[in-house]
Amino acid sequence: MSKSDESTGRSLGVQTRLVTSGRDTVAQKGFVNPPVVHGSTVLYPTAEDLLAHRGEYTYGRTGTPTTRALQDALMALEGSQCAGVGIAPSGVSAISTTLLAVLKSGDHILVCDNAYRPTRNFCNDMLKRYGVETTYFDPMIGNGIAEFFQPNTRAVIVEAPGSQSFEMPDIPAIAAVAHERGALVIDDNTWATALYHRSLDQGVDISIQAATKYIGGHSDIMFGTIAANEKAWPQLSQAIRLLGVCAGPDDVFLALRGLRTLSVRLAHHQRSALEMAKWLAERPEVLRVLHPGLETDPGHAIWKRDFTGSSGLFGVVLKPAPEKAVHALLNTLTLFGMGYSWGGFESLVIPFDCSGYRTATKWAPGGPALRFHIGLESIDDLKTDLAAGFAAFNAAC
Numbered sequence: 292m293s294k295s296d297e298s299t300g301r302s303l304g305v306q307t308r309l310v311t312s313g314r315d316t317v318a319q320k321g322f323v324n325p326p327v328v329h330g331s332t333v334l335y336p337t338a339e340d341l342l343a344h345r346g347e348y349t350y351g352r353t354g355t356p357t358t359r360a361l362q363d364a365l366m367a368l369e370g371s372q373c374a375g376v377g378i379a380p381s382g383v384s385a386i387s388t389t390l391l392a393v394l395k396s397g398d399h400i401l402v403c404d405n406a407y408r409p410t411r412n413f414c415n416d417m418l419k420r421y422g423v424e425t426t427y428f429d430p431m432i433g434n435g436i437a438e439f440f441q442p443n444t445r446a447v448i449v450e451a452p453g454s455q456s457f458e459m460p461d462i463p464a465i466a467a468v469a470h471e472r473g474a475l476v477i478d479d480n481t482w483a484t485a486l487y488h489r490s491l492d493q494g495v496d497i498s499i500q501a502a503t504k505y506i507g508g509h510s511d512i513m514f515g516t517i518a519a520n521e522k523a524w525p526q527l528s529q530a531i532r533l534l535g536v537c538a539g540p541d542d543v544f545l546a547l548r549g550l551r552t553l554s555v556r557l558a559h560h561q562r563s564a565l566e567m568a569k570w571l572a573e574r575p576e577v578l579r580v581l582h583p584g585l586e587t588d589p590g591h592a593i594w595k596r597d598f599t600g601s602s603g604l605f606g607v608v609l610k611p612a613p614e615k616a617v618h619a620l621l622n623t624l625t626l627f628g629m630g631y632s633w634g635g636f637e638s639l640v641i642p643f644d645c646s647g648y649r650t651a652t653k654w655a656p657g658g659p660a661l662r663f664h665i666g667l668e669s670i671d672d673l674k675t676d677l678a679a680g681f682a683a684f685n686a687a688c
């Protein structure tokens with residue numbers, strides 16, 4: 292419950308909580324936002340306080356008024372099942388910290404085949420070196436995941452929808468099986484954010500976001516968040532402490548600033564991306580659009596059941612065409628930047644191909660694939676830009 296809930300006795304909508312949570316006007320001397328506290332040393336008034344580590348803040352790494360404000364706001368966003376939120380210097384750091392927190396040598400982990408590629412890299416390299424075995428599973432397996440469990444399976448990683456290919460797993464079904472077998476469920480919730488997908492309410496134990504993307508929202512920070520329920524929070528907070536995971540104060544401040552406008556930005560990304568996805572689906576050059584918010588998408592029913600919105604990122608499979616035609620399309624675009632990452636205010640596009648690293652499923656979409664992030668520009672300008680790209684594409688075919 293946020294401060295405002297406590298003082299008014301009213302239960303507030305999530306958009307209100309995004310605005311009101313993590314604000315302590317008195318401590319902030321009247322200012323709306325918290326100060327950006329650059330700090331390591333915290334001074335104690337007495338020897339007794341020092342030796343007992345007594346006080347609201349004890350050392351920069353373990354928390355400042357800036358990190359506290361952000362964590363309070365993130366708690367309000369993640370919902371009533373959230374027992375604590377850890378912050379990390381990147382999304383990948385949030386993932387690696389979580390895995391080191393819950394696994395030990397001799398354990399086994401199940402990872403969805405469409406997991407973010409650096410997640411796979413961490414499992415295949417560092418976890419392997421530390422004696423943890425990884426098995427990849429088809430994200431669409433549902434409760435068929437039961438057959439992949441071993442006596443030493445400690446955790447399952449899901450991503451909804453998955454990186455690049457946008458399959459939508461049945462998280463509640465997977466979580467039910469995992470919990471029956473005593474395993475934790477970890478969700479990479481970067482695509483929808485907790486605003487559109489309350490993973491902790493759906494059986495997930497640890498929900499990770501690359502706040503680099505939508506929470507930051509302006510392509511200017513690297514940041515990660517780890518929200519955990521009562522069951523998972525103790526081991527997670529201990530690992531954060533042991534590993535010394537913390538983030539720089541300017542990025543903490545910018546993450547909080549981004550959070551305040553998350554609901555309006557995401558609503559715009561959602562609207563424009565859906566319109567663009569439908570427009571692309573009508574193009575003669577397009578074979579398929581990969582977007583769970585579209586009724587024609589195989590993941591639509593699950594998305595509709597479990598999510599309250601969709602974001603600005605989706606995929607498109609083009610009809611078979613030579614690489615030079617795809618490059619002509621990409622090189623003609625002026626409003627769509629080409630670059631990794633997404634979630635900022637600007638539109639982006641990259642070509643992608645999952646065939647080289649998927650192991651439990653086969654990626655054979657039938658044509659070249661592109662991933663779009665639809666930003667906050669005027670949608671008609673974006674369509675005009677893409678139409679010019681398609682003209683260049685056709686000329687090069």
Ligand SMILES: *Cc1c(COP(=O)(O)O)cnc(C)c1O
Pocket residue numbers: 381382383384407450454479481482501502503504513514515632
């Ligand atoms: C970008 C991304 C990450 C990693 O975030 P960084 O802040 O770049 O380390 C993790 N998961 C998903 C799904 C992402 O898209």
